[in-house]
Amino acid sequence: MNVYGVVGWKNAGKTTLMEKLVAEISGRGLTVSTVKHAHHAFDIDHEGKDSWRHRAAGAREVLVCASQRWALMSELRGLPEPPLSELLAQLSPVDLVLVEGYKRDRHAKVEAWRAATGAPLIAREDPTVRAVASNDPVEGVALPLLPLDDAAAIADFILSDLGLR
Template sequence: MKVYGVTGWKNAGKTGLMERLVAEITARGLSVSTVKHAHHDTDVDQPGRDSFRHREAGASEVLLASPRRWALMHELRDAPEPPLAELLAKLSPVDLVMIEGYKREDHPKIEAFRAVTGKPLLADRNATIRAVASDVPQPALALPCFDLDDTAAIADFILQEVGL
């Protein structure tokens, strides 16, 4: 499986870019899965639901299945967060895995950048960032720079980078 990331500061447009890229790339006939890293305590389950109650009772894993989808929830129970490579190994094979977040991991990435965040470019100090998708021109940048909304061009770049 090919892997490519979208990274950037909070409110820089990562999720919107991911959503547009997944739609664009799948429309081209390729299969895509995503991994989203959250820094905060997040839960895909809801209190009171049976699956939530199973986890609260102490289950290590709960697999929730329905006619439309299934989800496997694994409780770490104070164990360390698994490395990205271990999580990727759990995915079914696809053409491309798009990863949101994981700034410090070693996979290639494009940085989503919005000037309104007031944060500096990550690309200046992160060699895994191969391009920037920005809402403002970046004339001093030595990397390719795309308009944040030019989804087709960004998809072309990523697919060329991974050889798809």
């Protein structure tokens, strides 16, 4: 499975870029899935609903299915967070998996960067960052600089880097 990441610090534009990349790449006829790393607790379930009650009762996994979608929720119940490779193995085969976050993992990445955040460039320290997507000048990095707001150009770069063009 082809995997490519979008990394960057808070407020760099990662989620907006991911959204645009999914639309751009799937619009070209490729199948795309995503993985999003969260640094905080989250819930896709609602207290009192049947599936929530199953989890609250102690179920390790709860699968909910309806005519439009299905979702599998897995409770770690004290186990460590699984590595990205384990999560990727749970996905159905697609042409490309875009990963938001997981900046310390070793897959190829594009870094979303905005000078206004004051955050340093990850690309300076991480050889897996293959390009920087920014609308600001970037000094001292010998990588392609792509316009942050040009999803088509960034998609071209990713697909070319993966040999999918």
